[in-house]
Amino acid sequence: MKTINYILTGLGGQGILFMTKVLATTALNKGYNILGAETHGMAQRGGSVVSHLRVGDARSSLIRAGEADFLLSMEESEAYRYLPYLKKGGKLFANAASNAFPNKKTVNFLDKNGIESHAMDAAKIAMDLGSPRSTNLAMVAFYSAFDTGPLGADNLRATVDQMSPGPFKETNLKIFDACYDTGKKMAAR
């Protein structure tokens, strides 16, 4: 299989590492080899955090600029910051107000490179359903609704189920389902 590359990004404290773990565990459960690169230490303290995840048989953990299939961002500004990683025909998913995203300066670039962009206010949905810290899972659910890539929505949901600690399980799954539905409606449009 050709290696499928994910860039996951946001700010320190937004749970990018957990989000990476959900995708990676799902890939592992499906029998794929996985390789990732994480941010730790000083860089983790509130700064811009990026996580690389490669599903397939790669040797090196970093994704080369222009080679990412998917970019999932917890923050609008970070979605822009990591655009250089997306390949032609790649897909971008951002936690952002959908009417204002992407900004005008970026639209030409995305069009020229055939990059699809999708935005949902994941933070608001997670907050409304009682767990603003689960915005990371909300973004995984949103991505999964577009049915693209090797992981599969059902498998991702099962991983969230498996990895959520007891008291948070119900809320996390509720948020997952709500964001999946929102994504499905957008995908159908």
Add this chain to the structure above:
Amino acid sequence: MKEEFLLGNGALAIGLLEAGCQIMTSYPGTPSSEILPEVVRFAKANKLNTAIEWSVNEKVAFDNAFAAAISGKRAACCMKMVGLNVAADSFMSAAYIGNIGGLVIISCDDPGPHSSQTEQDSRLMARLGKVPVMDPGSPGEARDMIKAAFDLSEEFQVPVLVRPAIRVCHARQNIKYDTLESNLTKADFKREPFRWASTPKFRFLQHKALNEKHLKISEKFDTFTPFNMSTREKGKSYPFGIVAGGVPTSVIQDMFEDVGRTDIPILKLGAPYPFPEKLAESFMDVCDKVLVIEETDTVIEYMLRDRHKTLGRLSGHVPMEGELVPEKIEGVINNALIGCGLSPLTTSDCGAEAMTLVGDLELPVRRPTLCPGCPHRASFYAIRKALPKAIFPSDIGCYTLGSNLGVVDTVLDMGAGITMASGFYNAYIQDNVQKPIVATIGDSTFFHSGTTGLMNAVYNDSRFILVILDNHITAMTGMQPSITQGDLVDGRKGNPIALETIVKGCGVEYLKVVDPFDTKNMIQTVKDAAKYVNDPGGIAVIISRHPCVIGFKDTAIPEKIKVSVSDDCDDCGFCHTRFECPALVRNEEDEKTEINSVLCAECGVCLQICPTNAIERV
């Protein structure tokens, strides 16, 4: 057989235990910090008898492991690369003396740098100390190299350095592993003073013997597959070849496979020193030009010793600083190929157009900052409020980020907060100027390297304020326990040591303890200390004590205080420049500050700092 999505540091831990490492010591430092806790986790799960400790510093860790190794046990110590500087005194002698049981040193490099003061290349330290070195390209390879390193170390009775770079340590990979077993070798130290305590005359002989070992290891490295190997075909010659080591090798192999390029041979040198002379020479002989790609210095490039054929950093083909990320390597190879009249690997602009676009978007600068509720922020606020015109030498830890708040003027190395305070005092007092100086250092850093400087300052009658920021933990590197609490790496209780005892033991007479969350009291304490420093004169130590909000989540903020910002906020910006709490966010439209309730730790300290009292209790 189990399978896990392991950090490279976890893969190293598996390698250590598979190799039967019995004694394991370390001091935390990014990117090495997770190795030891992972060793603990696997040792517990398999009920191994491995002895594991967080040492007070890297030199202590090294000496500890060395003694075990000369008692016949397999021992390892791990650290970040600047930690090897701390252990350098021992490291430089260790290869001369040699060992009995395998001794492996893991020194993790940080090209970038991402979380370090330098981009130094541990392979150069290996050369300096005449210690054989291995340079893994992936977590899986790192695990295999550890086992090979122990075997090599025992075969030649010489310590071996393994230097994983950050992209190995903090890469994650699915790794399969089996049940692990204890190594039951007993300690059996044989007195041999001419070896273990040799005088200079014998050191000369040991040096000679070491050089002879090196010749043999170099020969072994000529055929040390899969760590050292070449993809050239016998009898074929090439216009261009690549020599690479460590992480760049993996990047290059992936890239060549992606684009399906097979006309350029690669010489992989995962074990570059002692240099595999014959392997390298046979590669050089069949290539017209050779491009060297290695992190972060010019170890292989120097050892190839051919000015005419070799392209690399010295010829200006490879950047002299910064991490060799894949797109950079892509650009370097493309340019070198074009320069040699060959077709490039790709026609990609290596992300240049997109990077220009992103640059033009003027995205917010995301600099690292202290966490919401961090006690260091409160300490820094009080220190600056009390003595705004002081010089602020500081140290290595989360609190280095006090530079954002204008309360960290210098950071040199572990312990330099105190030693440089002495130096500043001397420089000013020579001119008869009583310059206020406030040094800051964390509790773990104080134990690591602070006491020597404090004793020196007391002995030589330096005068400054030292604030020990005691958050009971080694926070920056991932919440390793501190000696003040006495918890050991495996969860058992050791013997805690009170900072007060050490400070007084260093001869300090003026000592106050405060909780920085009470900013008013801390401001006054710093002012009082400033008076003492000049009259009667001496070192004034303040222990600013409050647990880390991340490490002690449940207890660090006993009374949660919800706050909001009222209409009195006049957008003066004071809270942003002098307090910089991520939970205080400026609303660009309203031109007022707001509380981000998701981020807010509810510590309530900000209630004490707003000049217009616009921050209120809810």
